[in-house]
Amino acid sequence: MKRQFKLFFIILITAVAASALTLFITGNTTILGQGSAALSNSKFEKFNKAYEQIKSDYYQKTDDSKLVDGAIKGMISSLDDPYSSYMDPQEGKSFGETISASFEGIGAQVEEKDGSILIVSPIKGSPAEKAGIKPNDQILKVDGKSVKGLNVSEAVALIRGKKGTNVKLVLHRAGVGDLNLSIKRDTIPVETVYSEMKKGGIGEIQITSFSESTAKELNSAIDSLEKQGAKGYILDLRGNPGGLMDEAIKMSNMFIDKGKNIMQVEYKDGTKEVMKATKERKVTKPTVVLVNDGTASAAEIMSAALHESSGIPLIGEKTFGKGTVQTAKDYSDGSTVKLTIAKWLTADGEWIHKKGIEPQYQVKLPDYANLPYLDAEKTYQYGDSGTTVTNAQKMLEALGYSVNVNGTYDKAFEQAVKQFQAKEKLKETGILTGDTTAKLMTDLQKQLADNDTQMKKAVETLNKAMKK
Numbered sequence: 421m422k423r424q425f426k427l428f429f430i431i432l433i434t435a436v437a438a439s440a441l442t443l444f445i446t447g448n449t450t451i452l453g454q455g456s457a458a459l460s461n462s463k464f465e466k467f468n469k470a471y472e473q474i475k476s477d478y479y480q481k482t483d484d485s486k487l488v489d490g491a492i493k494g495m496i497s498s499l500d501d502p503y504s505s506y507m508d509p510q511e512g513k514s515f516g517e518t519i520s521a522s523f524e525g526i527g528a529q530v531e532e533k534d535g536s537i538l539i540v541s542p543i544k545g546s547p548a549e550k551a552g553i554k555p556n557d558q559i560l561k562v563d564g565k566s567v568k569g570l571n572v573s574e575a576v577a578l579i580r581g582k583k584g585t586n587v588k589l590v591l592h593r594a595g596v597g598d599l600n601l602s603i604k605r606d607t608i609p610v611e612t613v614y615s616e617m618k619k620g621g622i623g624e625i626q627i628t629s630f631s632e633s634t635a636k637e638l639n640s641a642i643d644s645l646e647k648q649g650a651k652g653y654i655l656d657l658r659g660n661p662g663g664l665m666d667e668a669i670k671m672s673n674m675f676i677d678k679g680k681n682i683m684q685v686e687y688k689d690g691t692k693e694v695m696k697a698t699k700e701r702k703v704t705k706p707t708v709v710l711v712n713d714g715t716a717s718a719a720e721i722m723s724a725a726l727h728e729s730s731g732i733p734l735i736g737e738k739t740f741g742k743g744t745v746q747t748a749k750d751y752s753d754g755s756t757v758k759l760t761i762a763k764w765l766t767a768d769g770e771w772i773h774k775k776g777i778e779p780q781y782q783v784k785l786p787d788y789a790n791l792p793y794l795d796a797e798k799t800y801q802y803g804d805s806g807t808t809v810t811n812a813q814k815m816l817e818a819l820g821y822s823v824n825v826n827g828t829y830d831k832a833f834e835q836a837v838k839q840f841q842a843k844e845k846l847k848e849t850g851i852l853t854g855d856t857t858a859k860l861m862t863d864l865q866k867q868l869a870d871n872d873t874q875m876k877k878a879v880e881t882l883n884k885a886m887k888k
Contacts, residue, residue, distance in 0.1 A: 467491070471487065474487065489506065489508065489755075492506045492757070493505075493506050493571075496757075497571075499760075501744075501760050502531055502532040502533060502572070503531075503742075503744055503746055503758070503760050504746070504758060504759050504760045505571055505572065505573055505757075505758065506573075506755065506756075506757055507573055507755060507756040507757070507758070508573075508754075508755055509753060509754030509755050510577070510754075511573045511576070511577060511755075511756070524580070524581070524582055524583045524605055524606065524607055524608070525579065525580040525581065525605055525606075525608060526546060526547045526548040526551075526553075526579060526580075526587060526603050526605055526606075527542060527543035527545075527546020527547055527548045527549065527606075527608040528540075528541075528542050528543070528546070528548035528553055528579070529541050529542075529543065529661035529662075529716075530559065530572055530575065530576065531572060532571060532572045532575075535568075535569075536558050536559075537558065537559040537567050537570065537572060537575045538556055538557070538558055538559070539553055539554065539555055539556065539557040539558075539559070539591075540555060540661045540714060540716055540740065541555050541659040541660065541661040541714035541716070542554075542659065543608055543628060543629065543661075544614070544626070544628040544659070546606070546608050547603045547604055547605060547606050548603065550793075551601050551603045551793050552601075552791075552792045552793030552861075553591070553601070554593065554790060554792075555659065555712070555713050555714035555740075556593075556594065556713060557591045557592070557593050557599075558591060558592040558593075559575060559579075559589060559590075559591055560590040560591060560592055560598065561588075561589065561590035562575065562578040562579055562587060562588070562589060563578065563587060563588050564588065565578060580605070581605050582605065583605055583606050583607055584604065584605065584606075585604070585605050586602050586603065586604050586605070587602075587603055587605060588600070588601070588602050588603075589601045589602075589603065591792075593790070593792060595790070596790065596791070596792060596807065596811065597807040598807065599792045599807075600795070601792075601793075601795065602795060602797065610631065610633075611628075611637070612627060612628050612629050612630070612631050612633070612634045612637055612663075613625065613626070613627055613628075613634060613637035613638050613640075613641050614626045614628070614641075615641035615644060615645055617645060617648045617649075617650065618654075618879075620651070620879075620883060620886075621649055621650055621651030621652065621886070622650070622651070622652055622653070622654060622879060622882060622883075623641075623642075623645035623646075623648075623650035623652070623653045623654070624653075624654045624656065625638065625641050625642075625645070625653060625654065625655050625656065626656040627655065627656065627657055627660055627671075627719070628659070628660055629660060629661060629662070629663045630660075630662060630663025630664050630665075630667040630668055630671075630718040630719070631663055631664065631667070632664065632667070634663065634664075634667045634671065635667045635670035635671050638671050638674065639674070639702070642674070642702060642703060650705065651705060651706075651886050652705050652706040652707065652708075652882045652883075652885065652886045653703060653705060653706070653707040653708075653882075654707075654708055654709075654710065654875070654878045654879070654882060655707060655708070655709045655710065655726075656709075656710045656875075657709055657710060657711050657715045657719045657722065657723055658710050658711060658712040658714060658715060658736060658874070659712065659714035659715070660714065660715055660716070660718075660719035661714065661716050661717065661719070661740075662716045662717025662718040662719050662720070662742065663717070663718045663719075664718065665718055665721065665745065665764070667718065668683075668718035668719070668721040668722045668725075669682050669683070669695055669721075671722055672697070672721070672722050672725040672726060672729075673697045673698065673699055673701070673702075674701060674702040674703055675701060675702070675703050675707060675725075675726050675730055675732065676697040676701055676725060676726065676729045676730050677697060677701055677729070677730070678696075678697050678698065678699060678700055678701070679696055679697060680696060680697050680729040680730075680767070681694055681695070681696055681697075681725075681728070681729055681767035681768070682695045682696060682697055682721075682725045682729065682767060683695050683721050683724070683725055683764055683765065683766060683767060684764065684765040684766070684767070684769060685745060685762050685763070685764055685765070686762060686763045686764075686765055686771075687761070687762050688762070692765070697729070701730075705886075706882055706885035706886050706888075707726070707730075707732050707882075708732060708733050708734075708735055708878050708881050708882050708885070709722075709723050709726055709727070709732055709733070709734050709735065710734075710735050710736050710874055710875065710878055711723050711734050711735070711736045711737065711738075711739050711777065711779055712736045712737040712739070712874070713737055713738060713739065713740055713776070714740065715736075715739040715740060715777075716739065716740035716741075716742045717740070717742045719739070720739050720740065720741075720742065720743075720772060720776075720777055721764060721766075723739065723777055724766035724767060724770070724772065724777055725766070725767050727777075727780070728766055728767040728768045729767045733779075733780045733781060733881060734777065734779035734780055734781070735779055735780070735781040735783060735874060735877050735878050735881060736779050736781075736782070736783055736874045737779065737782065737783070737784060737874075738776040738777065738778050738779070738782075739772070739776040739777040739779075740776055741772055741773060741774045741775050741776035741777075742773065743763055743764055743765070743771050743772045743773030743774075744760045744762070744763055744764065744773060745760065745761055745762040745763070745764050746758045746759060746760050746761065747759060747761050781877055781881065783873050783874045783877045784873065784874075785868070785872070785873055785874060786818070786868065786871055786873065787814075788814060788815065788818040788864065788867075788868070789868055791811050791814055791815060791818075791864070792811060793861055794808065794811070794812060794815075794852065794857045794860065794861065795857070796853065796854055796855075796857040796858045796861075797853075797854075798853065798857075799851060799852070799853040800812060800829060800851070800852040800853065801829060801834075801850070801851040801852070801853075802829050802830070802831065802834045802850065802851075803829060804828075804829040805827055805828045805829060806827060807827070809827050809828065809829050809833070810825060810826075810827040812833075812852055812860075813825045813826070813827070813833060813836075815860055815864050816833075816836050816837070816840060816860070818864065818867060819840070819860075819863055819864065819867060821836045821839060821840060822836065823836050834850035835850065837849075837850045837851070837852055837856070838850045840856070840859075840860065841856055844856075844859050844863075846859065
């Protein structure tokens with residue numbers, strides 16, 4: 421019998437943890453209430469005895485709600501699944517906000533992997549992006565508190581906060597070292613689709629996440645670009661951490677012929693459900709897709725679907741690799757549970773979990789694209805040394821200045837900073853701070869935008885396709 425599949429299922433890696441619910445929770449907000457049929461089962465005799473022992477023998481008063489929450493968290497932890505977890509009312513509220521509305525924080529999607537809290541991707545326009553946070557950065561500390569041993573929900577609870585307040589993060593970036601960042605929290609933007617007409621009739625569309633309105637936004641963007649005479653499209657899914665699966669299906673439908681596969685869902689009993697394109701495709705013009713290691717979840721569904729069912733090429737770097745489906749359930753006390761209930765497979769039946777998708781054209785960005793931002797509120801000057809000085813030297817080198825990258829703020833580097841300040845009409849102090857640091861960051865971003873090797877390859881590939 422065909423299983424009913426509700427497209428509310430969520431497959432994102434959000435800035436709050438995934439949550440889960442074990443089988444004996446049937447919708448009640450407690451598992452120890454009167455008349456709980458689930459706990460009458462002999463399988464739970466040990467659980468009941470432990471609960472009774474705590475209630476009768478523990479030397480202090482106990483809180484049933486905390487006992488219940490602890491029991492649920494313990495069961496979820498035993499699943500060893502980073503995408504299944506329990507969210508208390510505050511975390512549940514944050515979870516809902518990341519999907520459907522604006523929220524306050526730094527705007528970084530995170531996940532738990534092998535006991536570490538990792539950045540999946542910063543959200544476009546967010547404080548996290550402006551601070552230079554990158555995919556795969558490992559969070560070590562939040563406001564001086566180690567996140568070792570915390571789950572994603574607990575780590576995010578430390579990071580989030582009111583607009584205008586600051587949070588201090590210690591991150592570790594492979595090949596760079598430890599980074600200390602102070603980030604001012606803000607309202608995270610909810611717009612998810614950005615479009616622009618480029619030279620030669622190329623419609624460039626950046627999709628930053630898959631929220632409740634993303635398919636509608638994409639539809640409007642395509643309409644606008646069509647009116648402007650678009651001859652082909654570049655879909656930029658780099659740094660897109662995913663979102664709602666039904667949105668990914670709707671959006672894929674715009675580029676895939678009716679009746680062709682978009683994706684498949686495989687349940688634990690081995691049964692599969694195939695999602696097919698149900699409408700006539702909207703876009704028939706040549707299209708290419710940009711991906712990288714921050715392209716995850718729903719973004720991977722769309723990337724794979726467009727390539728496997730429409731032959732649309734993928735350009736960039738291997739994607740993140742998240743191939744599971746979660747469903748969320750809210751409880752009357754405001755808590756939420758999210759449980760992994762299935763695998764999702766590509767249109768051709770491939771499971772990309774922990775493997776990612778290899779693009780047809782593999783292109784890396786320049787090395788300086790991975791350099792962290794410098795904190796303009798801090799001062800770096802002659803006599804300083806360390807990782808931050810090394811990164812500053814690499815930045816000036818990338819901008820064309822003659823620099824010896826040695827990690828030491830020596831006289832030669834001080835002179836290079838003065839040369840930069842003179843060119844930018846800043847006070848020639850030889851010190852990196854304030855306006856000098858801010859201008860350095862701005863120029864580096866412009867340099868990267870002008871030398872986006874992945875975008876250049878996308879334009880080259882699309883132009884060839886448009887000439888056919």
